[in-house]
Amino acid sequence: MDFRKTAERLIDTCNASTCSFTSARYAMKRLSEAGFESLDLTGDFNVQFGGRYYVNVFDSSVIAFTIGKKFADNNNIRIAASHTDHPCLAIKPNPEMLVKEYGRINVEVYGGPILNTWLDRPLSVAGRVSLKSDNVFAPEKKIVDFDRPVFTIPNLAIHMNRKINEGIELNRQTDMIPLATVIEDELNKNDFFMEYLAKELSVAKDDILDFELYVYNYDKGQFVGLNEEFISCPRLDNTTSVESCVQGIINAGREEGFNIAAMFDNEEVGNRTKQGAASSVLTIIMERVYAKLGFDRDRYLRDLTDGFLLSIDVAHACHPNRSEKADPTNVNILNQGVIIKRAASQTYATDCESVGIIEQLCHKYDVKYQKFANRSDGTTGSTLGSPASTLMAMKAVDIGIPMLAMHSAREMMGVKDQVYLEQLVNAFFTE
Numbered sequence: 001m002d003f004r005k006t007a008e009r010l011i012d013t014c015n016a017s018t019c020s021f022t023s024a025r026y027a028m029k030r031l032s033e034a035g036f037e038s039l040d041l042t043g044d045f046n047v048q049f050g051g052r053y054y055v056n057v058f059d060s061s062v063i064a065f066t067i068g069k070k071f072a073d074n075n076n077i078r079i080a081a082s083h084t085d086h087p088c089l090a091i092k093p094n095p096e097m098l099v100k101e102y103g104r105i106n107v108e109v110y111g112g113p114i115l116n117t118w119l120d121r122p123l124s125v126a127g128r129v130s131l132k133s134d135n136v137f138a139p140e141k142k143i144v145d146f147d148r149p150v151f152t153i154p155n156l157a158i159h160m161n162r163k164i165n166e167g168i169e170l171n172r173q174t175d176m177i178p179l180a181t182v183i184e185d186e187l188n189k190n191d192f193f194m195e196y197l198a199k200e201l202s203v204a205k206d207d208i209l210d211f212e213l214y215v216y217n218y219d220k221g222q223f224v225g226l227n228e229e230f231i232s233c234p235r236l237d238n239t240t241s242v243e244s245c246v247q248g249i250i251n252a253g254r255e256e257g258f259n260i261a262a263m264f265d266n267e268e269v270g271n272r273t274k275q276g277a278a279s280s281v282l283t284i285i286m287e288r289v290y291a292k293l294g295f296d297r298d299r300y301l302r303d304l305t306d307g308f309l310l311s312i313d314v315a316h317a318c319h320p321n322r323s324e325k326a327d328p329t330n331v332n333i334l335n336q337g338v339i340i341k342r343a344a345s346q347t348y349a350t351d352c353e354s355v356g357i358i359e360q361l362c363h364k365y366d367v368k369y370q371k372f373a374n375r376s377d378g379t380t381g382s383t384l385g386s387p388a389s390t391l392m393a394m395k396a397v398d399i400g401i402p403m404l405a406m407h408s409a410r411e412m413m414g415v416k417d418q419v420y421l422e423q424l425v426n427a428f429f430t431e
């Protein structure tokens with residue numbers, strides 16, 4: 001087990017996965033390099049037994065799959081799912097905001113970031129832009145990543161707010177506005193950002209119709225700890241899981257059945273979009289594949305309800321300075337294995353049959369794991385597992401690596417846990 005090499009590959013993926021669009025793009029690049037064939041969501045699915053494919057779902061989600069040489073009587077459908085988005089700031093239309101000579105950018109909060117961790121960081125921009133075209137119903141689309149620090153949100157000096165260390169509430173409209181420039185050219189002061197964006201895309205400013213642009217932390221991932229046993233890195237939620245999905249589907253060793261790695265957008269805002277985990281898109285793709293392979297709808301529905309969903313997202317490790325926040329009997333520590341999550345409220349899709357399956361898989365393939373439950377008087381987290389399993393009535397389980405500082409601009413995990421997670425997903429697609 002090469003913990004270091006796996007961690008370095010994960011950090012590279014975090015650096016490339018700066019928003020859901022670049023995350024999906026990077027996953028598709030690696031699937032393509034591994035020999036997976038691209039299928040158009042709206043095109044003919046020319047699929048065959050023994051084939052390996054991926055579908056670009058509205059540019060920010062990816063469904064990759066391998067079809068076995070034949071289908072068995074049962075246990076055919078296995079799905080590993082994760083999410084491509086992360087909590088951040090989204091740039092609004094008409095973004096230029098001027099105060100004195102400062103050029104600032106109007107943003108709104110996407111998902112649930114820890115706001116103060118976004119201050120005093122080198123920030124960059126990535127996302128998607130739509131451009132004028134000859135076909136009204138098919139504007140040209142471009143994925144863009146500035147890939148250099150262009151904004152920052154400076155803290156107010158302690159001398160101007162003596163109470164800052166008593167805790168301050170940051171206003172989402174007024175305190176989270178990134179500074180982009182000092183206006184020296186009066187002529188372009190009202191569209192300085194759109195001018196900059198047009199130059200970045202090498203297009204005329206008037207050709208830009210609209211955009212979905214996200215501000216991301218430009219910090220790079222680093223090893224931390226006396227023995228470099230930790231990774232401190234932006235976007236570990238949920239790049240660790242996307243990475244395990246991509247690795248797992250590429251290494252899928254099963255000769256029979258239907259292996260699927262689903263990487264959905266919009267988990268951080270509730271999954272309920274056409275490219276989110278609460279979308280019908282995955283069932284549409286699976287049903288079309290079954291039809292193309294010559295199976296009838298009844299066979300598809302039987303296999304669907306006999307399927308298994310492995311919902312992968314990060315989990316809370318016990319915090320060293322606030323250990324009282326952890327459950328009294330389920331205390332999870334970094335580098336001690338994959339976490340299996342359970343909540344009576346059903347915010348996790350897990351039940352004891354599905355946990356039994358995962359535990360047997362862990363025993364057989366020698367994967368370290370631990371179990372998680374929330375403190376009964378604390379609030380619970382949620383994942384894409386429950387919404388996805390209401391659409392796809394199959395056994396499901398929520399798992400993920402343990403981490404600290406979830407939703408901070410820089411999150412923290414143990415080096416070893418990525419290896420355990422990837423071992424488990426590989427086993428899931430191989431057994």
Ligand SMILES: [Zn+2]
Nearest residue numbers: 237238313314
């Ligand atoms: Zn997540």
